[in-house]
Amino acid sequence: MELIKPEIGLVFWMLVSFLVVLFILKKFAFPVITKALSEREHSIASALDSARKAKEEMAALQADNEKLIRQARAERDQMLKEARDTRDHLIHEAKSKAQTEANRIIASARETINNEKIAAVNELKNQIASMSIEIAEKILNHELSQDEKQRTLMQSLLKDVNLN
Amino acid sequence: MFEEANIQPVMSLKRLFSTFFIFLFSLAAFANEEAGERTKKFDPGETVIEHVSDNHDWHIAGHLSVPLPVIIFSPGRGFEFFMSSRFEHGHTSWNGYHLDEKNKVVAEDGHSFIDFSITRNAASIMASMVLLVLMFFSIAKSYKKRQGLPPKGLQSLVEPLILFVRDEVAKPSIGPKYEKYMPYLLTIFFFIWMTNMLGILPILPGGANVMGNIAITMSLALMTFIITTVSANRHYWRHVFAMPGVPVWVLFILTPIEFLGVFLRPFVLMIRLFANMLAGHIVALSFICLIFIFGELSVGAAWGVSVVSVAFVVFMWILELLVCFLQAYVFAFLSAIYFGAAVEEHDHRNEAPHTHVEEAAIV
Numbered sequence: 310m311e312l313i314k315p316e317i318g319l320v321f322w323m324l325v326s327f328l329v330v331l332f333i334l335k336k337f338a339f340p341v342i343t344k345a346l347s348e349r350e351h352s353i354a355s356a357l358d359s360a361r362k363a364k365e366e367m368a369a370l371q372a373d374n375e376k377l378i379r380q381a382r383a384e385r386d387q388m389l390k391e392a393r394d395t396r397d398h399l400i401h402e403a404k405s406k407a408q409t410e411a412n413r414i415i416a417s418a419r420e421t422i423n424n425e426k427i428a429a430v431n432e433l434k435n436q437i438a439s440m441s442i443e444i445a446e447k448i449l450n451h452e453l454s455q456d457e458k459q460r461t462l463m464q465s466l467l468k469d470v471n472l473n
Numbered sequence: 474m475f476e477e478a479n480i481q482p483v484m485s486l487k488r489l490f491s492t493f494f495i496f497l498f499s500l501a502a503f504a505n506e507e508a509g510e511r512t513k514k515f516d517p518g519e520t521v522i523e524h525v526s527d528n529h530d531w532h533i534a535g536h537l538s539v540p541l542p543v544i545i546f547s548p549g550r551g552f553e554f555f556m557s558s559r560f561e562h563g564h565t566s567w568n569g570y571h572l573d574e575k576n577k578v579v580a581e582d583g584h585s586f587i588d589f590s591i592t593r594n595a596a597s598i599m600a601s602m603v604l605l606v607l608m609f610f611s612i613a614k615s616y617k618k619r620q621g622l623p624p625k626g627l628q629s630l631v632e633p634l635i636l637f638v639r640d641e642v643a644k645p646s647i648g649p650k651y652e653k654y655m656p657y658l659l660t661i662f663f664f665i666w667m668t669n670m671l672g673i674l675p676i677l678p679g680g681a682n683v684m685g686n687i688a689i690t691m692s693l694a695l696m697t698f699i700i701t702t703v704s705a706n707r708h709y710w711r712h713v714f715a716m717p718g719v720p721v722w723v724l725f726i727l728t729p730i731e732f733l734g735v736f737l738r739p740f741v742l743m744i745r746l747f748a749n750m751l752a753g754h755i756v757a758l759s760f761i762c763l764i765f766i767f768g769e770l771s772v773g774a775a776w777g778v779s780v781v782s783v784a785f786v787v788f789m790w791i792l793e794l795l796v797c798f799l800q801a802y803v804f805a806f807l808s809a810i811y812f813g814a815a816v817e818e819h820d821h822r823n824e825a826p827h828t829h830v831e832e833a834a835i836v
Contacts, residue, residue, distance in 0.1 A: 352621055
């Protein structure tokens with residue numbers, strides 16, 4: 310048959326069989342395939358999307374965690390600092406209290422000592438006085454044991470009276 | 474996209490050149506015969522042409538061939554139906570018909586008729602159509618059965634091609650309205666590919682030079698032309714008859730060219746597929762013929778040449794594997810571009826790239 314002259318019969322069979330196949334495939338095969346393909350594409354897209362979302366959530370969660378940890382650490386530091394302050398304060402207070410107490414004790418001790426000292430001095434004075442009186446008595450006794458001397462004293466005393 | 478369009482012309486030129494060479498070769502052979510050497514010499518030109526032409530029976534090997542039905546419609550006599558084996562390879566006549574030397578049915582009394590025979594090409598088309606339907610039905614079944622699962626088996630072979638047609642051919646060329654044309658593009662792509670692949674098989678359901686037959690490529694191009702014309706919108710026709718943004722006097726030159734282009738595009742589509750596939754077959758067959766040409770000189774020479782020839786045929790065959798796919802792709806791609814031009818909603822400020830692609834691909 311000739312090479313470049315189209316045969317009517319062949320054109321006919323070609324068109325008929327092509328259109329029949331096109332119709333059959335369009336009706337029964339292609340919708341199923343395109344539907345399955347687009348469904349799969351959608352599911353892949355949504356899976357990727359949800360993976361991305363999960364990743365984002367994870368990142369957010371991690372950020373939250375870090376924030377929490379940071380907060381906790383800050384709080385701990387704060388608490389430690391407070392504790393340290395309290396301790397220092399307590400020590401300081403105790404120290405000052407002890408100091409005042411000591412001062413007070415020392416002051417009172419000093420007072421007592423003073424009082425005792427005064428008492429001791431007074432007693433010493435009294436003893437010295439009584440001893441001096443005793444001594445004077447003894448001296449007087451001894452002096453006045455002679456009449457002459459008594460007369461002289463009397464006269465000197467009377468002399469004073471006369472003057473007044 | 475551009476690379477493909479650029480490779481194509483080079484390949485078809487090469488092919489056309491070899492076709493031309495073979496034609497010259499066969500003419501020379503004919504001339505020799507005319508010169509009076511009526512010995513039964515091996516005629517490579519005739520052999521090649523016979524092999525790439527359509528036939529009324531499906532030749533397998535030697536004298537073994539499968540007869541095909543002959544269907545003839547003539548206005549006076551109605552339909553006539555018989556098997557081609559009745560002709561006994563052109564040796565006898567049947568019902569007033571016989572086969573001429575070109576394997577064409579002719580009426581002995583000269584009445585006019587239309588030959589609707591299931592020829593080798595028609596049978597081959599049907600075979601590939603059946604394969605196509607079986608393939609797509611099996612795939613559709615696996616899609617139903619394996620919902621949401623990755624493809625498997627045949628499915629995973631065809632799925633990338635379906636996606637290729639959708640994402641590389643239909644979507645970029647047609648645009649948002651691509652879905653309407655997907656069934657046609659898929660069918661035409663897979664039909665051309667399948668038929669081409671069958672065509673390079675040397676045994677039965679293959680071996681026919683289907684896409685190298687102008688009737689077939691004409692039918693395919695005709696369908697693309699009809700779909701383009703039917704789905705063309707106002708903008709398409711405006712671009713053909715009154716290209717916007719062009720001075721009126723230029724339209725006198727441009728409009729005839731554009732109008733011619735409307736028909737030229739499917740015509741080129743027809744020629745490209747036809748010439749490419751025909752040339753592939755012819756080149757492969759010529760290398761085989763070379764063995765027999767040398768065989769007439771001496772048996773030893775034939776054996777020697779056969780090594781080289783077979784190597785070249787294998788090379789051609791591998792090239793053909795690529796060409797089979799490439800031609801199917803190019804046909805589907807250009808069809809998609811024409812559909813795209815027909816349905817495109819123009820926004821006149823940035824329309825240029827599309828038309829350029831089209832013109833580049835036409836060459």
